[in-house]
Amino acid sequence: MRLLDRHLIRAAVGPFLFGLFTITFLLMIDVLFDYVDMFVSKGVAFSVATRVLILSLGFTLALSVPMSVLVAVLMSVGQLAGDNEITAMKASGVSLWAVLRPLALGAAIIGVGLTAFNHYVYPESNHTLVNLLYDIKRSRPMLEIREQMFTDLKDDMTIYVASKDDRTGRITDVSIVEKEQGDELSPRVTTADWGVIVTDPATDALILELHDGEIHELPDPDQPQKYQVIRFGRHVIRLENMQQELQDSQRESRGDREMNLTDLRRAARDQRDKRHEVESQIANLNADVVQWQFRQLLPDERAQLAGHDAANPAERRTRLGATRRKLEHAVSQSRAQATIVDSIDRKTNKFLVEYHKKLAIPFACLVFALVGVPMAVSTSRSGRGVSISLAMLVYLVYYLCLVGGEKLSDRGMLDPALAMWSGNLLLLGGGIPLFSRAVRETSYLQLPWPPRRRAAGTSA
Numbered sequence: 135m136r137l138l139d140r141h142l143i144r145a146a147v148g149p150f151l152f153g154l155f156t157i158t159f160l161l162m163i164d165v166l167f168d169y170v171d172m173f174v175s176k177g178v179a180f181s182v183a184t185r186v187l188i189l190s191l192g193f194t195l196a197l198s199v200p201m202s203v204l205v206a207v208l209m210s211v212g213q214l215a216g217d218n219e220i221t222a223m224k225a226s227g228v229s230l231w232a233v234l235r236p237l238a239l240g241a242a243i244i245g246v247g248l249t250a251f252n253h254y255v256y257p258e259s260n261h262t263l264v265n266l267l268y269d270i271k272r273s274r275p276m277l278e279i280r281e282q283m284f285t286d287l288k289d290d291m292t293i294y295v296a297s298k299d300d301r302t303g304r305i306t307d308v309s310i311v312e313k314e315q316g317d318e319l320s321p322r323v324t325t326a327d328w329g330v331i332v333t334d335p336a337t338d339a340l341i342l343e344l345h346d347g348e349i350h351e352l353p354d355p356d357q358p359q360k361y362q363v364i365r366f367g368r369h370v371i372r373l374e375n376m377q378q379e380l381q382d383s384q385r386e387s388r389g390d391r392e393m394n395l396t397d398l399r400r401a402a403r404d405q406r407d408k409r410h411e412v413e414s415q416i417a418n419l420n421a422d423v424v425q426w427q428f429r430q431l432l433p434d435e436r437a438q439l440a441g442h443d444a445a446n447p448a449e450r451r452t453r454l455g456a457t458r459r460k461l462e463h464a465v466s467q468s469r470a471q472a473t474i475v476d477s478i479d480r481k482t483n484k485f486l487v488e489y490h491k492k493l494a495i496p497f498a499c500l501v502f503a504l505v506g507v508p509m510a511v512s513t514s515r516s517g518r519g520v521s522i523s524l525a526m527l528v529y530l531v532y533y534l535c536l537v538g539g540e541k542l543s544d545r546g547m548l549d550p551a552l553a554m555w556s557g558n559l560l561l562l563g564g565g566i567p568l569f570s571r572a573v574r575e576t577s578y579l580q581l582p583w584p585p586r587r588r589a590a591g592t593s594a
Contacts, residue, residue: 138223138232138236139235139236142210142211142214142236142237143236143237143240145210145211145213145214146206146207146209146210146240147206149205149206149208149209149210150202150203150205150206151202152205152209153198153201153202153205153206153209153525154202157198157201157202157205158191158195158198161194161198162190162191162194165187166187168186169183169184169186172186178270182266182270186263186266186270189260189262189266190263191259192256192259193256193260193391195251195256196248196251196252196256196495197495197533199248199499200245200248200495200498200502200529201502201525201529203241203244203502203506204503204506204525204529205525207237207241207502207507208506208509208510208513208524208525209522210237210510211233211237211506211507211510212510212511212513214233229573230507230508230511230569230572230573231573233507234503234504234507234569237503237507238500238503238504241499241502242499242500244499245496245497245499245500246496248495248496248499249492249496252395252492252495252496253395253396253492254394257388257391257392257394260391260392261388261392279293279295279298279305280298281295281296281297281298282294282296287373290312290313291310291311291312293308293309293310293311293342294308294309294310296308302330303332304328304329304331305328305330305331306327306328306329308324308326308327308329308342308344308347309323309324309325310323310324310325310342310371322349322350323350323351324344324347324348324349324369324371325347325348325350326344326345326346326347327345327346327347328344328345328346329343329344330342330343331343339373339374340372340373341370341371341372341373342372343368343369343370344368344369344370344371345367345368345369346366346367347365347366347369348363348364348365348366349362349363349366349369350362350363351364390484390485390487390488391488393485393488395489395492395493398485398488398489398492399489401485402482402485402486405481405482405485406482409475409478409479409482412471412474412475412478416468416471419464419467419468420468422464423461426460476546479546480544480545483543483550484544486543486551487539487543487553487554489550490550490554491536491540493554494554494555494557494558495536497555498532498558498561501558501562501565502528502529502561504562504565504566504569505561505564505565505568506525507569507572508565508569508571508572509524511572512572528561531557532557532561535557535560536554536557539553539554539556539557540553540554
């Protein structure tokens with residue numbers, strides 16, 4: 135490796151690590167708040183909360199690494215340009231292509247490593263994280279009581295609270311629905327103005343202490359006249375075995391973000407096979423309807439449909455009604471199958487979006503290197519603050535393309551590949567001419583007018 139290449143790479147290593155640490159920390163702020171709340175307020179064990187925090191790094195690193203590459207290129211090349219080293223290189227016959235080459239090679243190596251991370255590490259870490267959160271919810275169901283949402287405490291009990299204080303356990307505007315059977319039409323309903331959630335560590339029980347409320351119940355569904363309303367000042371509901379030890383559920387099912395590249399391609403292919411099956415069913419249904427319609431052109435079939443051989447007008451109306459219901463049923467089936475096709479398309483797009491995302495984001499490392507070199511040279515006199523601001527602006531444009539493309543693709547409005555690669559294509563479309571002009575040392579905006587006036591006394 136040439137001395138110049140080693141010098142450029144060494145100059146970029148420090149800014150890359152700085153950017154990786156800073157950007158990862160900024161993206162993890164929400165997770166850190168949840169971590170503190172989970173450990174301090176909700177009583178989750180420190181080791182479990184720490185596992186949640188570490189496993190949450192997967193998706194954050196997938197986003198922070200490309201942005202760190204851009205920060206590294208802008209800061210390192212900008213520093214070299216500010217120290218006039220880029221000018222000295224040009225004076226020695228070294229062009230910006232020689233500056234870009236080692237940086238692009240390093241970005242490509244990082245991109246390949248990030249692709250391997252997205253294929254092997256991130257799906258497994260995300261799957262472990264989802265399983266861990268599921269186990270936490272199962273062992274501590276009261277943690278999942280959300281304000282203004284219905285929460286199932288047990289199979290036969292659902293609770294609703296207007297507000298909840300995790301520190302004091304106080305809840306307000308409480309409604310509890312209890313069913314002896316899942317299909318019971320007359321459940322027991324308990325309402326209270328406020329209450330307190332109390333835990334019993336000795337028995338792993340949860341105690342709901344309710345105040346100023348009512349209990350509505352129908353002891354005998356066959357005798358609705360015996361409907362009862364019991365008003366109370368204080369009422370206690372004890373739920374046994376609610377605070378269980380954390381156990382690994384070994385959940386096997388995976389979502390799209392828990393799959394690697396191979397699984398995503400297989401899932402998308404399976405959805406396409408399902409779509410072909412549904413389309414075949416729709417074609418058979420339409421063929422049966424068309425065949426039936428052609429049969430009505432025969433004199434005997436048409437006479438029977440019109441009811442010419444009917445014994446009375448009522449029988450004729452019955453036949454016409456049966457024909458109308460048959461057609462309405464066929465139309466309803468066709469619409470239902472079309473809805474199924476639309477649902478399958480959405481699932482297919484969801485898998486393909488995640489597949490292309492795992493490839494497009496690592497490729498952005500190389501794109502950011504190409505865009506960053508000319509930007510760093512042109513802003514070398516402005517300082518590192520401007521470099522970081524430009525990095526944030528460029529990455530904001532890329533992130534908006536990524537998120538917007540994903541939403542449009544999930545709705546079936548944009549092809550998944552185009553949706554995920556649109557940010558790279560956009561930055562390449564602007565970065566290539568930008569770099570070309572920087573190599574030629576021409577102005578980024580050249581206007582052919584107004585023409586310069588010739589000096590007096592000069593000949594044409």
